[in-house]
Amino acid sequence: MRIKTLDIEEFASGEHRGKTVQNVQGDSFLFRGGSRTGKTLTFNAILYNLLGARHTVDLATGRQNEVELRFTNGTRFFRGNPRAEFENGGEVLTGGDASDEFSELLGDTDLIKSHFVHSHLGKMPLDDLGKDDRISLIRAVTNDELRQRLSRFEDAEEQLEELVIETEDEKRRATENLEEIQREIQSLESQKEKYEDIESKIDSGELADLSERLLRDEDLESRLDQLFREKEGLRKQLRKLHRKKRKQQNYDSEVNQIIAEAVNDFVCPTCDRRITTEKAKNRIQTGNCPYCGRDHSLEGLKEQISERINRSDDLLSELETEIEELQSQRDQVDQDIEKIRDDRPEIGDLDGFVKRRLDRFDHDLDLLRDHVEEELENVVQSLEEARAEEQRLQEKQENAEDRLEAYQESLVSASEQVEELTQESFEAGIQEFSEKWEEIYNEMNSSLELEIDIDPEGTIQFPGRNNVREYDRGGNLSGSELHLLNISFACTLAMFATESEATEWDTVVLDEPFSNLQEPENREAAIEYILSMDKQVIATSSDDSLDGRFENVEVLSREALQTRLGEFT
Known part of the structure; x- marks a missing residue:
């Protein structure tokens, strides 16, 4: 599928219009002109x-764009704003149907765009493609079936990673809720026991005797009131501190997961994919950005997290100290109460719970009995509900554990498959592509030969005598090398795409491909290779010495132009 005719009625708000080219016969075509x-x-x-x-x-x-292409396979596509028209075998589609049908015919957008090499550094195919996209394209043109299998397992791995995280969180919440309801059950059982004790004391007459003794001895009652109130106040403070401590301990135990798990909520701006927790952890540990994997200092982030952990540790230490002090005070109060019981054995095992209820009903045991019966009924009902909730949470926790185990096993299996298929695709296609790319690059470059390696992560490396350079790090490749790498990459991709039938598109379009090739030998080698390809090549240049190298040349002027290229393949 090559361009047969090009009709630019109007493009870029009218900058490009008004010139006609006819009777173009060859495969190659050069647009030559000045700035x-x-x-x-x-x-x-x-x-x-x-x-x-x-x-x-x-x-x-x-908004003013009207461009029509006719192709050697008999199709025609017009794109304007807002009109579109696609013709294939006499059938004409318009609008969205035309665009969809034409897109389906072309295939992968990244693959088609990688056949276009712009003149500006940073705007070329290798810069436009993220690492994952590079690898995906290479797999698509070398072994698309394997690429699709790998993609399915990668998607499964990503989904399972998210399910593991969600289920771990679900299990954690169920465990916390279960622990909370069990504490509530323990409290209700204690209340039930205490109300039953009061009821027993009322029935036996023991509480009536105790009430009379307290009413006769005001000093004893006052001293007990003071101690019981103090103990109750300490109990409430301790309960509050224990809740704060549990909350802080939960935070402290999870803080090391926060960064790695947080990236699951975001999508990488480069590859448009989520990053798994394990991959993020590994990248953080090696000092790389958890999102893109590039070398990036995380010292500032680590310092912030360290400060938060230190503050958490300090707060826990303060809470534990405060709890110890309150427990010491409570122990002293218990000792004072026990001393009174030793001195006054007639008060028996009287505690604050009983004393507060005697006071509440002004020692009226009939009213107290009614209250105890009502509270017992409420406590028993609450206990039944709490135990039912405990059962539900236990089942939820067990269900989460079972699912978590299954997800983790599936995740391990999917990860193993991804690793195996990644290696298989690397051996089956990526290495072959890398070797062919290296061969084509060195045919275009008459200087020292360059080794090109692509690792399974999509990093492009150039092993040397003393070091290994990388395309992505920038600053250590010359403009000539960058241009030749991108042109040779586009040519290699186009060659594999045709052979594998990944697309019918068979044209490479180059904008000023030789402008950065300063050495005459490199320039000549690149021109010779590009024009020898079994591809349609459309190129632009300001160099008039190229006129004799291309079979078809159109000289452009600064006038607004309309171009028609007729019947060329």
């Missing part, structure tokens, strides 16, 4: 027709 003559506009107009305005490179196209 601002429409070379890059033509490059973008073709890209606009194929993929739409948002895929043009370094250009705001505006």
Whole structure:
């Protein structure tokens, strides 16, 4: 599928219009002209027709665009704003149907766009593609079936990772709620026991005797009131502190998971995928960004987390100290109460619970009996409800544990499959692609040969005598190397795409491909290789010495132009 005719009626708000080219016969075509003559506009107009305005490179196209391409397979596509038209075998579709059908015919957007090499550094295919996208494209053109299998397992791995996190959180919440309801059951059972004790004391007459003794001895009653109130106040304070301590301990135990788990709530802006917790943890441990994996200092983040952990430790220490002090005070109060009981054995096992209820009903045992019966009924009902809730939470906890175990086993299996398929795809396709890319690059480069390696993560490396350079780190590759790497990558991708039938698209479009090749030998080698490819090559240049190298040349001027390329393959 190559371009047969190109008709740019209007593009980029009217900048490109008004010039006609006829009787083009060869495969290769050169648009040659000086600055601002429409070379890059033509490059973008073709890209606009194929993929739409948002895929043009370094250009705001505006609203006035009408570009039509006819192809060697007999199809035609017109894209304008807002009109679209697709013709195939005499059938004409319009609007969204036309765009959808044409997109289906072209195939993978990233693959098509990678056949276009812009002149500006940073706007080229290797810069436009994230690491994962590079690997995905290479797999698509070398072994698409394997790529699809790997993609399914990667999706499963990602989904299982999220399910594990969600289920761990569900289990944690169920455990916390279960512990809370069990504390409530313990409290209700204690209340039930105390109310039953009061009821027994009333029935036996013991409470009546005790009430009379307290009423006769005001000093004893006053001293007991003071001690019981003090003990109750300490009990409430201790209960509050224990709740704070449990909360802080939960936070302290989870703080090391916070960063790694937090990335699951965000999508990587580079690859548009979620990052798994384990991958984030590994990246953090090696000093890399948990999102993109690049070398990035996390010292500031670590310092913040360390401060939060230190503050948490300090707070726990303060809480434990305060709890110890209150427990010491409570022990002293208990000792004072026990001393009174030793001195006055007639008060028996009287405690604050009984004393407060005697006082509440002014020692009226009939009213107290009614109250105790009512409270016992309420406590028993609350106990039944709490035990039912305990059973429900236990079942929920067990269910979460069972699902968590199953998800974890499935996650391990999926991860193993991803690892195996990643290695298989690397051996089956990525290495082959890397070797062919290296071969093509070195055919274009007459200088020292360059080794090109692609690792399974998509990092492009250039092993050298003393060090290993990486494409992504920038700053250590010359402009000439960057241009040749991108041009050779596009040519290699186009070659594999045709052989694997990943797409019918068979045209490479290059914007000023030789402008950064300063050495004449490199420039000549690159031109010779590009024009020898069994591909349609459309190129732009300001170099008039190239006119004799291309079978078809159109000289552009600064006038607004309309271009028609007729009957070329």
